[in-house]
Amino acid sequence: MGYSFGREDVAFLGSAAGIAALAEVDRLELTSATHLRDLERVRRAHEDRAASLVETVRLRRRATAKLADAETWLFTDDALQQATPTLVARHRAARLAGRAVHDVTCSIGAELAELARACPSVIGSDLDDVRLSMAAHNLADARNVLLAKADALASCSVGTVVIADPARRADGRRTHDPAKLQPPLPDLLLAYPGRDLAVKCAPGLDFDRLDWSGEVEVVSLDGAVREACLWSQGLAESATRRATVLNSHGETWTLTDTESDEIPEQEPGEWIIDPDGAVVRAGLVRHYAAKHGLWQLDPRIAYLTGNQVPEGVRGFRIIDRLEYREKSLRTELRKRECGALEILVRGVDVDPDQLRRRLKPSGSQPYTLVITRIGRNAAAFLCTAHGTRGATGDARLPALPTAPV
Template sequence: MAYTFSHDDIAYLASPPGAAALAEVGDFALTQASLLKDLEQIRRVHGDHAAALVETVRLRRRATAKLEGAQDWFFTDDALQQATPTAVARHRAQRLAGKTVHDITCSIGAELAELARVCPAVIGSDLDPIRLAMATHNLRTRNVLLAKADALVPVSNADVVIADPARRADGKRTHDPAKLQPPLPDLLAAYAGRDLAVKCAPGLDFDKLAWAGEVEVVSLDGAVREACLWSSGLAAPGVTRRATVLSSTAEPWTLTDADPDDIPEREPGEWIIDPDGAVVRAGLVRHYAAKHGLWQLDPRIAYLTGDKVPEGVRGFRILDRMEFREKALRAELHRRDCGPLEILARGVDIDPDALRNRLKPKGSQPHTLVVTRIGRAATVFLCATPMASAVTH
């Protein structure tokens, strides 16, 4: 169970003795195996401060994979889970450069840290006093105004309002806009007529939402991180859907529904390509295919095919195409000395792990199965597994 911080904890951790204690506790392993022994030793030295010290050190270690420059920040467990990764926050801040911005659900300040780099005036507000106290510490070197305020009560005239409604209701993750905290319909009503950017779960049903502006789906290093609803005043002309692909090792790129989407209907080419999740979630599969000279295996399925693979993308070279019949497939895999087996499935009701167990591959050669639906028929493509060196992001 996560530790609950108090104002006294934050005051101590921010003090010179607290900073020294954090440095000392940082030398402990604090792994699952060593935690009880480490905590007992830390308690002997630091008494009632031990739990706050240990939790802060552990959270900082987790934060390094998500947030840049946050080695001396304060977090709660929930706040760290909900914090926007630095790369994603930086991308959004760049779209808002030069504007005054108010983050009305600022939490511990991850978004504000990036906004403060490029915006002339930045305001952060939240109802949680502990998170605000943490944000005050985290942003102490940046020019940011912080205040306690209800997100549904406008308190500033900033050019742009940013919100990140909590995506859990009654302890469960929700995709219902009305069950977000604060509820999305209430949020939109409170800031009607204002330029607004709202961070949402990428699983939200955007068609049901009938958003009048732009929906941007963002991925980072292959994982879809979030969707952002941009009001009409912040959207590019003629754009209602955007996919943005960020990478730690390659240049970012973006695709919109204003790009061409005319693609041919052909038999499968030499390769199968699974587009980035941001492209799929944003509904821009055809646009991606048109950009890279690809086409779809089936108009209703997001798998693409072609005779070449876009640079930096993992492609699966087709070795064979079969009807999906497990007995024949098992025999073919045995004939090919199949061992390690990756199974991708889309448009069919298949559990890849259960299918792999039934196929029982026992050989030495790695392969990939792409199981999908073409027309009404379940079809399997037996593919060569790409080498890791072929993947550049």
């Protein structure tokens, strides 16, 4: 759960004494092995402030992988988990450049920080006093940001683009039900009729059930799908579905459903290509294939195939297509002296870890085994991996979402 901060903690941590104490604590290791020793040392020096100091330093260290300027910010554990990564927030702010914006679920200000750089005036509101106090500390240098305590379901600004990020947990568990978000997504949409609205959502939501008339943009960062953003019609850019792929090196590309999705039906090519998760979640697999001269192994499955691999994307060169029976797979892998074995699965009920244990690879040659459904039957492709997107590893991947591919 983490330490429960109060407003008095925020006031201390932002004071000169608190800043000096944080610098002192930051010199400690604060690892699992040293935690008790370090905490006792901080308690001797700072008594009842120890827990807030240690928690803040640990949260700042975690935040550096996600947020810019994290070394001076204040967080709660939940707020850091829910905070939008800086590069994702920066991308959204670029789409809103020049507009006045109101973030009605501003929390500790991760989104506001990027909006303040791109927009002339920004309002942030929240119901949580502690998070608002932390946002005031985090955005102390932003002169165009106004903070206020307000309910996200009660409109309190005019002439602004409204941004909202409903909490994605209900009853302590992550939810994909729009009605169980906090605030509930249907209520949020009703609260701002006719307004330009951008709502951040979990990418696993069934967008077709929302009857959304604007644009759905699914965003990934460094190979991991981060969020979906619902853009109202006034903010949409001609498309109804968009996949945006970001990486930490500043490279960005986007794909929309305005592009062609005409692809041939052919036998597997030389390669199997696993498109970025944003493409899959946005339902743009066919559009991606058409853009890069690829086609699908099966119309219901997100694996693509072709004779070349798009730049920056991970591909798997097909060595052989095998019958999907464990006994014959074990024999073939032993014959090829298979050692390290990556197993990727889509559309077939297989646990990669359990399957590998049963296949018992013991040789020296690394391979990738791609198991997928083609028509009514499961197929296994023995491959070598090549490409740049993401680290290798096992994955049980879903079939395509309900959106069109």
